[in-house]
Amino acid sequence: MPKNQNKGRRQKEEVELSGIHERRKTELKELERRTKEIAESRKALMNILEDAEIARVEAEGERDKTLAIIENFPEGLLFFDQKNELSSTNPKARDFFDLERENILGKDLETLREIPSLLPLMEILGEELEVYQKELKLTERLVLKVSTITIMSAEEKVGTLVILRDITREKIIERLKTEFVSIAAHQLRTPLSAIKWTLRMILDGDLGEISQEQRKFLEGTYGSNERMIKLINDLLNVTRIEEGRFLYNIQSRDIIEIAEGVIDPMKEIAKRKKVKFSFKTPKREIPKVKVDSEKVSLAIQNLIDNAIHYTKSGGEVKVSLRYSKKEKQILFSVKDSGIGIPKEQQKRVFTRFFRAANAIRAETEGTGLGLFIARNVIEAHQGKIWFESVEGKGTTFYFTLPT
Amino acid sequence: MAKKILIIEDEEIIYSLLQKKLTEEGYQISIAKDGVEGMEKMKEAKPDLVLLDIVMPRKGGFEVMEEMRGDESLKGIPIIVISNSGQPVELDRAKELGAKDWLIKTEFDPLEVLEKVKKQIG
Numbered sequence: 001m002p003k004n005q006n007k008g009r010r011q012k013e014e015v016e017l018s019g020i021h022e023r024r025k026t027e028l029k030e031l032e033r034r035t036k037e038i039a040e041s042r043k044a045l046m047n048i049l050e051d052a053e054i055a056r057v058e059a060e061g062e063r064d065k066t067l068a069i070i071e072n073f074p075e076g077l078l079f080f081d082q083k084n085e086l087s088s089t090n091p092k093a094r095d096f097f098d099l100e101r102e103n104i105l106g107k108d109l110e111t112l113r114e115i116p117s118l119l120p121l122m123e124i125l126g127e128e129l130e131v132y133q134k135e136l137k138l139t140e141r142l143v144l145k146v147s148t149i150t151i152m153s154a155e156e157k158v159g160t161l162v163i164l165r166d167i168t169r170e171k172i173i174e175r176l177k178t179e180f181v182s183i184a185a186h187q188l189r190t191p192l193s194a195i196k197w198t199l200r201m202i203l204d205g206d207l208g209e210i211s212q213e214q215r216k217f218l219e220g221t222y223g224s225n226e227r228m229i230k231l232i233n234d235l236l237n238v239t240r241i242e243e244g245r246f247l248y249n250i251q252s253r254d255i256i257e258i259a260e261g262v263i264d265p266m267k268e269i270a271k272r273k274k275v276k277f278s279f280k281t282p283k284r285e286i287p288k289v290k291v292d293s294e295k296v297s298l299a300i301q302n303l304i305d306n307a308i309h310y311t312k313s314g315g316e317v318k319v320s321l322r323y324s325k326k327e328k329q330i331l332f333s334v335k336d337s338g339i340g341i342p343k344e345q346q347k348r349v350f351t352r353f354f355r356a357a358n359a360i361r362a363e364t365e366g367t368g369l370g371l372f373i374a375r376n377v378i379e380a381h382q383g384k385i386w387f388e389s390v391e392g393k394g395t396t397f398y399f400t401l402p403t
Numbered sequence: 404m405a406k407k408i409l410i411i412e413d414e415e416i417i418y419s420l421l422q423k424k425l426t427e428e429g430y431q432i433s434i435a436k437d438g439v440e441g442m443e444k445m446k447e448a449k450p451d452l453v454l455l456d457i458v459m460p461r462k463g464g465f466e467v468m469e470e471m472r473g474d475e476s477l478k479g480i481p482i483i484v485i486s487n488s489g490q491p492v493e494l495d496r497a498k499e500l501g502a503k504d505w506l507i508k509t510e511f512d513p514l515e516v517l518e519k520v521k522k523q524i525g
Contacts, residue, residue: 186458189487193508194416200512201420206427229509 076144076164080129082157084109093164096144097121121146121164129160135167143168181239185232192232195225234369237298238352252288255296255330255401256281259321262300266308274313279320286323287403289330291381296401299377302370303334303397310362311338311394323403329383330401340391349387350375358391374399405431406524409450411441411467412485413459417508421454424513425520438462442470445477452524454516455502457486457493468500481523485516 070077076093080086085108094101097117104112109129113122121144124134129148136144145165151158199222201207203215210218263279270277307317315337322331341349341356348354353368360366378385378399389395408430412418422432433448435441439461445453453471457464464484471477483504484497494505504519 186488189509190414193487194414196509197420197513198416200514201424204514206424206513233509 075166076162078162078164079151079159080109080162081159084129084160086112087159093162096138096142096164096166121162125162129162141168142166143171178239181235185236185239188232189229192225192229196222196229199225231367234367234373237373238369250290250292252290253293255286255289255291255332256321258291258293258296259300259319259332262297263304263319266301266304270308270317273308273311275308275311276316277308278316278318280318281321282323284323286330289381289401289403291401292377295377296381299374299399300332302374303399306370307334307336307338307395307397309366310359311336315394327400328403330403331398332401333396333398335394335396337394340393340395341387341389342391346387346389350385405429406452407431407433407448407450408452408454408520408524409433409435409441409444409448410454411435411438411459411464412454412456413437414456417456417485420513421516424517428517430520438464438467441467445471445480449476450480452520453480453482454520455482455484457484457488457497465496465500468497468502472501483516483519483523 070088070090073090073092076096077088077090078086078093079088085106086104087106089099089101089104093099094104097115099115099117104115104118109122109125109127112118120136120138124136124146125148133145133147136146138144143166145167147163147165149161149163151161199218202210203218203222259279259281267277304317304319307319311317317337318333318335320333320335322333323329324331339358339362342358345354345356349356350371352372354372355366355368374397375385378401381401383399383401385397385399387395387397408425410418410421410432412421412434413436418434418436422434425432433444433450435444437459441453441455442462444450453467455464455467464486468482471480471482478501481503482501483506484502485506485508486493487508497505503523506516506519
């Protein structure tokens with residue numbers, strides 16, 4: 001082989017070797033990089049797994065906590081899924097109806113209706129588990145308040161939660177209180193009627209002549225006694241509202257006639273107090289209203305009574321009755337130029353026993369029941385009641401009654 | 404002849420005042436202080452009208468009305484209930500048992516009782 005030829009081959013081999021070497025180097029680097037990447041990925045994966053484990057433990061903890069809350073919740077809970085199938089219950093709910101979990105889970109409304117102990121509840125829940133709040137008397141010793149709530153998740157209905165609250169104790173206390181007030185009021189009225197009758201007959205001269213001075217004092221006493229009677233009647237009325245049997249005798253009546261019956265005696269009171277009084281009625285005939293006239297009279301009386309009481313001598317009380325054919329309703333208003341109701345107390349005007357601070361200053365007497373009763377009466381007739389008032393300028397009360 | 408009224412009422416002031424008011428108007432008044440005495444006097448005197456209280460010792464007004472309803476000779480006698488209670492349930496029960504009228508003592512006075520009496524028996 002010629003020397004030159006050998007040299008050339010070696011050079012070529014050297015070049016090739018160096019090429020291989022370079023490639024190896026690159027490959028090695030690549031391998032190192034990949035290994036590092038894998039190690040990093042593995043680390044990341046381990047981290048993820050670790051996080052997932054932590055999350056799982058946390059979620060389990062949360063789930064157990066939620067379950068414990070549901071299990072130990074003092075109110076009965078029944079959860080129905082989107083298909084209205086019972087998907088979970090708590091022991092309290094099962095206790096109320098003496099049920100075993102296995103017998104009811106996953107059952108639809110129709111199947112649940114076949115369980116005798118559940119029937120009363122299923123009946124008030126209806127076909128569609130409508131949103132509801134109602135009392136359910138299961139036995140003399142068990143009264144429940146049933147409420148249903150639609151459960152939403154991301155604006156989608158996921159089911160309905162039925163909440164059962166044991167209100168037996170509350171009902172018993174309520175009944176005892178009502179009975180107590182009722183009996184107390186009756187017992188209190190007995191001596192008051194004896195006083196009323198005696199004073200009336202003395203004042204009417206049935207028991208002999210009396211002097212002017214005696215008459216003046218006896219009239220004052222008669223007035224005090226009447227106020228006491230009114231106070232007790234108000235208390236009785238409040239109890240009756242709470243008993244839910246306030247509206248009793250619904251008849252088709254002429255509202256003007258009812259109003260006049262109340263207003264005529266009140267004109268006298270206004271006159272004595274030197275408060276200008278007027279009553280405006282529509283000229284044309286208006287349709288009759290279906291009302292319990294005794295109760296509507298009471299509402300009107302309470303409104304006018306307040307207007308006169310809280311208006312100073314020289315002031316004015318304007319009562320008006322209008323009829324809107326379009327809205328098919330009577331609008332009654334009592335406007336006074338009295339002390340008004342302080343703005344910050346206006347929200348509480350219709351609450352029981354509420355009396356505005358300036359009202360207490362102006363007049364120490366008053367039960368704070370008049371407007372509470374008026375609102376209940378009007379609302380029981382499907383009417384509305386509201387007012388406008390500026391402290392120091394006066395108040396106007398309005399109510400509507402459907403015709 | 405004077406019309407006879409039997410007042411069945413346990414409270415002295417109330418029956419005394421009624422007696423005075425009604426006697427002055429020319430009625431002949433007898434008084435019973437509870438339902439038992441009331442039934443006895445009713446059978447004996449056959450009054451033209453009964454003024455009847457509800458809450459009384461021994462026998463209450465509702466029992467008196469029930470007994471009167473079951474007795475042929477008494478069931479035609481008009482009854483005006485005078486009570487301290489204005490409970491609608493009681494009012495209804497009284498109507499059902501045949502009371503002609505009802506008045507609550509705190510809402511009425513003897514003069515108005517007289518008017519109601521006149522409306523029934525003149």
